[in-house]
Amino acid sequence: MTINTSKLNAAMSDYALPFMGICAWLIFGVWVSSLLARLLYTGLSHKLGADKARALSKGAKYLLIVLFVVSLIRGAGVDITAVLGAAGVAGVAIGFASQTSLSNLISGLFLVLERPFKIGDLIEVDGSTGTVHSIELLSTYIRAFDNRVIRVPNEMLAKSKFVNLTRYPIRRIDLDIRVACKEDPIRVMTVLREVIIANPACFNEPEPLIALKRLSGVSLDFLVAVWVDRKEFLATRTSLLRDIKERFDREGISLPYGRVVVVQGAGESTINFVKG
Amino acid sequence: MQFDWNRYTCETGVTYACELAQLRLWLQRIPQGWQTAFRHEVPHGFAPLRTSIPAPSHVERRRFVTPPDAKAVRLVPVLPDRSVVSRPEERIEIAPRHKGLFFVTVPVWLRVQTETPRPIALGDYPTALLSKTWFGHPAEDGEIGYALTTRARQEIASLTDVEGRAICPVLIENHTHEAMVFAQFLLSVRHMSVYQTADGKLWTNECRMGYTGSLFPASITFGRTAPEQAKGAKLLSEPREAPSSGLTARVIADAIFKQPF
Numbered sequence: 001m002t003i004n005t006s007k008l009n010a011a012m013s014d015y016a017l018p019f020m021g022i023c024a025w026l027i028f029g030v031w032v033s034s035l036l037a038r039l040l041y042t043g044l045s046h047k048l049g050a051d052k053a054r055a056l057s058k059g060a061k062y063l064l065i066v067l068f069v070v071s072l073i074r075g076a077g078v079d080i081t082a083v084l085g086a087a088g089v090a091g092v093a094i095g096f097a098s099q100t101s102l103s104n105l106i107s108g109l110f111l112v113l114e115r116p117f118k119i120g121d122l123i124e125v126d127g128s129t130g131t132v133h134s135i136e137l138l139s140t141y142i143r144a145f146d147n148r149v150i151r152v153p154n155e156m157l158a159k160s161k162f163v164n165l166t167r168y169p170i171r172r173i174d175l176d177i178r179v180a181c182k183e184d185p186i187r188v189m190t191v192l193r194e195v196i197i198a199n200p201a202c203f204n205e206p207e208p209l210i211a212l213k214r215l216s217g218v219s220l221d222f223l224v225a226v227w228v229d230r231k232e233f234l235a236t237r238t239s240l241l242r243d244i245k246e247r248f249d250r251e252g253i254s255l256p257y258g259r260v261v262v263v264q265g266a267g268e269s270t271i272n273f274v275k276g
Numbered sequence: 277m278q279f280d281w282n283r284y285t286c287e288t289g290v291t292y293a294c295e296l297a298q299l300r301l302w303l304q305r306i307p308q309g310w311q312t313a314f315r316h317e318v319p320h321g322f323a324p325l326r327t328s329i330p331a332p333s334h335v336e337r338r339r340f341v342t343p344p345d346a347k348a349v350r351l352v353p354v355l356p357d358r359s360v361v362s363r364p365e366e367r368i369e370i371a372p373r374h375k376g377l378f379f380v381t382v383p384v385w386l387r388v389q390t391e392t393p394r395p396i397a398l399g400d401y402p403t404a405l406l407s408k409t410w411f412g413h414p415a416e417d418g419e420i421g422y423a424l425t426t427r428a429r430q431e432i433a434s435l436t437d438v439e440g441r442a443i444c445p446v447l448i449e450n451h452t453h454e455a456m457v458f459a460q461f462l463l464s465v466r467h468m469s470v471y472q473t474a475d476g477k478l479w480t481n482e483c484r485m486g487y488t489g490s491l492f493p494a495s496i497t498f499g500r501t502a503p504e505q506a507k508g509a510k511l512l513s514e515p516r517e518a519p520s521s522g523l524t525a526r527v528i529a530d531a532i533f534k535q536p537f
Contacts, residue, residue, distance in 0.1 A: 169420060170410050197407070204409040204423040205361075229408060229420055 029068030037061035107158035219256035293328030295321035302331035346390035467519035471509035
């Protein structure tokens with residue numbers, strides 16, 4: 001078998017070399033776009049915040065890639081208006097087929113512009129709680145406390161209710177404290193106030209609130225509302241509950257016992273569970 | 277007993293301890309550096325650094341690796357790491373175009389630093405546990421600070437119990453044509469230095485707050501030297517953060533925020 005080198009050379013110059021040139025230009029275009037997007041992110045993240053800077057840099061990256069592809073098509077001698085016309089028709093078809101993705105994309109843009117939360121915030125959405133890890137074009141990634149990553153479509157965040165737990169630097173701890181109904185409510189409130197004052201993590205201002213919420217046959221129910229630094233929320237809540245328990249034990253203030261009502265025919269009798 | 281802000285040379289393996297208000301601090305030179313241990317306790321005490329039995333096992337400890345020439349330490353008073361909030365005993369009204377001078381005492385923190393050409397900090401230790409507080413409305417901009425347990429006074433003679441505290445002169449100027457009423461003010465102590473007079477009292481540089489109306493932030497300036505009430509005082513520590521010129525902030529508040537229900 002003989003190889004016609006002149007035909008091979010012609011084929012190389014006709015197809016292979018232009019193809020390699022296209023590939024090189026495409027790789028160069030993607031590399032330049034990524035580099036510029038990274039520079040844009042670095043430059044903007046301090047001024048606009050990480051989430052806005054990320055969205056803008058990603059948008060710029062995809063725009064640059066599109067421009068590179070268009071220049072490539074023009075360079076190859078293809079009539080760009082015909083391509084754009086075809087792309088328009090294709091765009092309508094793709095748009096119908098990918099309504100959810102587009103909805104997520106637009107919702108993502110609104111999330112970035114409206115900024116109901118930012119990267120690093122602690123949010124509660126659809127029964128899950130975690131830190132916002134990243135806000136992408138189609139979805140938001142949340143890192144749960146147990147290190148699971150939860151992907152939430154942006155459309156869902158735009159439509160449904162979510163709670164931002166770290167919007168403000170301070171938060172209020174609400175504790176429901178129940179004591180036995182035989183206790184003196186004034187004394188209990190005084191003890192609760194002393195426990196709060198003794199805990200340096202509890203804010204003086206806004207002033208703590210101690211209110212008698214409910215009287216029942218079993219217990220006196222108090223609401224204890226204390227403002228704290230959001231970063232110390234859980235630690236302060238734990239220390240407050242521990243301090244209240246210790247102080248109640250020292251003061252002889254008893255908690256309400258569990259109670260079961262046993263119905264016997266027409267009458268009824270009550271069994272009280274005794275502690276210990 | 278007056279606390280001695282001084283330089284101390286320590287032997288390796290020997291435990292030293294000092295007391296300053298609620299703070300009890302243990303210090304030990306270890307083969308490659310230093311180890312500290314501390315706890316807060318009541319009642320208050322004041323005792324300079326001296327040899328001691330080792331710290332109890334349950335107290336918080338920190339270990340520092342330092343150059344071998346760090347054989348001595350210096351105990352330095354510094355101001356807290358957050359702003360402090362002072363509430364005078366009653367609301368105060370300053371007449372239009374008038375000013376008032378107040379004295380606030382701020383518990384100092386104890387900084388342990390190595391006595392080397394470039395001092396290495398071995399930790400800042402609060403000498404009093406102050407409650408935190410929020411200065412501002414909970415849903416608006418504000419600042420977390422420490423609530424002072426002492427009140428703003430207008431005469432130096434009325435300041436008692438200044439041991440372990442730095443006296444801070446605060447000049448509040450009402451630049452408006454209306455009376456200025458306030459219930460509390462915020463003091464950015466991270467911008468302040470600590471000085472000591474010959475009688476052992478600690479002072480900070482003067483803080484001036486210029487009130488230009490409730491809608492505008494107040495201008496804040498800090499004196500560059502010891503205040504005139506503490507002439508000849510020597511500088512013990514620099515501010516944590518150098519104050520910038522043209523500083524403005526909401527530092528004077530009329531109302532104390534209550535729970536919304």
